[in-house]
Amino acid sequence: MTQEPKVTIVVVPRERFSCTQESLESIYQHTEIPFKLVYVDGNSPAKVRSYLQQQAEEKNFQLLRTDYYLTPNQARNLGLSQVTTDYLVFADNDVVVTPGWLKALLQCAEETEATVVGPLMCQEKPLHEIVHFAGGESHILVDKMGRRRLREKMYKQGKKVKDIYNDLKRTPTELAEFHCVLVRRSIFDKVGLLDEAIMNTKEHLDFCMSLREIGEKVYFEPASIVTYVPGPPLEFTDLHFYMLRWSNAWQMASLNRIRQKWDLAEDGYFQAKYKQQGWRRYGTIIYPLARRLSLGVGSDLLARAIARFEHIFNRYLTNRHAHQQRQRLQSLPKSPSQPHVSLQS
Template identity: 70%
Template sequence: MTLTTHPSTSNTLSSEQPQVTIVVVPRERFSCARRSLESVFAHTQLPYKLIYVDGNSPAPVRRYLEQQAEAKGFQLLRTEYYLYPNQARNLGLSQVDTKYVVFLDNDVIVSPNWLTTLVQSAEETDAAVVGPLMCQYEPIHEIVHFAGGESHIWVDKTGRRRLREKMYDQGKPVAEVRDRLERTQTELAEFHCVLVRRSIFDQVGQLDEGMLNTKEHLDFCMSIRQAGGTVYFEPACIVTYVPGPPLKWSDLHFYMLRWSDAWTFASLMHLQKKWNLAEDSYFQTKYKKLQKGWRRKGTIIVPLVRFLTFGIGSGKLESLLIKPEQLLNQTLTTRHAKQQRQQQSATSPAPNLVSSPANH
């Protein structure tokens, strides 16, 4: 694995030893990276360390991150190829030496005192995992994406092991639900933003890289709870992830790979086999949606057709483009797998790291 680290200068904002390291990783695009990182700088009062995992960002973003690493004194890890989400998180995790680690996607906008609140919640509950009130879309902090949830295995009357997944209050206005939300133990937290007690990884091991691009949060939280750890929802902390179609041409390749059919299918199959789950309606529905390329259709094909038809749209043209897009997606996935095999065979098993973490 080829991995380069950007040398950085120490920029200690507090003499207090940080308890937490923020590990920022790519989610599905790079065009929100600057806004996300600057929200962290603006709204994080608690002392922290920062490790930024840059998985092959385009040149303007790469230069921005290098400039910020030098100016702010954080550790920048870069690969010259795109990363699976858990692969990126594990790269950052390997450098963490603090009591807590926060995994943060590069399209998340945080609010004032977000980190202080998460750490306080973990300290007061002894939780292994703490998730915030997660919002979605813009305007930020207004629409709930996730307010705790369920993720567990149950056995039906025929003896089949089945997965239960539920996200609470998704799509509801924050103003409508905020007063009734309270800190509570839950079964699920999402990787958009999550605080984890570092010592729990001594029990469960690193994040499962067989979960290539989806449902890795279910797998992780079930593993934590199986090991005796607790998961808490903390509504006093509010953050927002800003999804959307790839806003720049340079985002398109990564977005298509990140949500590729092959990666999604492999992730679902891995989850099913790992937890010995029946291929019930839960998986059947997801496999059917996958065959239709629903996510990329909505974020790539539909906007493209609207552009080509001057905003009118055309269902027939959308249908015609699905198959060519899926063939292109297969090509990108196959090429990425080949590149990774070549890089892994050409390099030593352990990355050559020159670490330069700094306190913030």
């Protein structure tokens, strides 16, 4: 008798689409226990769309597609709406997993009664070699002036896995990241959907702090190892989504929402984030372009000049997207909160 799946994997777009095939193939290659899969395709380019449609037919998973780009929490909530299993895993579409990854997360949740379990998260290529996140801290401190301040820390980032792995243990933690995280489905009946006003950053802090505030457990499980493969956008068709995903407007909206929701002081933590706006776009798009155009001579000056124009263009992209979203909502006579999606399973 085939075991009924306890887990649904919900894959969502992170910042680009060019890692889609490698990520999806790793899930099917390295997941030994039964699972369901819901794949959220937020306006991928034609080649990726065709690939996902073919894979959905062959592997019999549910494919949800929108004809517009989604924020991370929009995509997660859309996938969540289709989950009926006891557990789900939110996984970004640039995550590559290792053998036994899902079994280890599920086992941790069942043995500890945790609501959320995060794996040992690695970063970049070569795969599974450099630590991105091995548990962490996320809580509110009240200083001597009575100001509420956010404390955030990620453990072991940048360390080599081979150097620290034997010292890592399953342990309670304050933080798990949405790159890949297992969650009990029933918790959303208590806390509602993920906060879509947090558009592109710190949504994992908000989620974990909200759960711990009501006494739910978050665990780190190093027996599960996955790697997320960040940009740069590898293909021209990645650029639009990447620029929107890491836009100044989405970042400011997210930081303002976090600060207001948790009644936080606008301190050095937030001031530093404001100054860092656009750093991903600068590092992955603007500066490499300047180096190519200048043959490496005067790249910094040219990059700063390009950045001024890029910021204007970035505002245009975000304003146009916001306008299109308002038009879409106005065109829906009923249930305007529900996105227009095409379903395939």
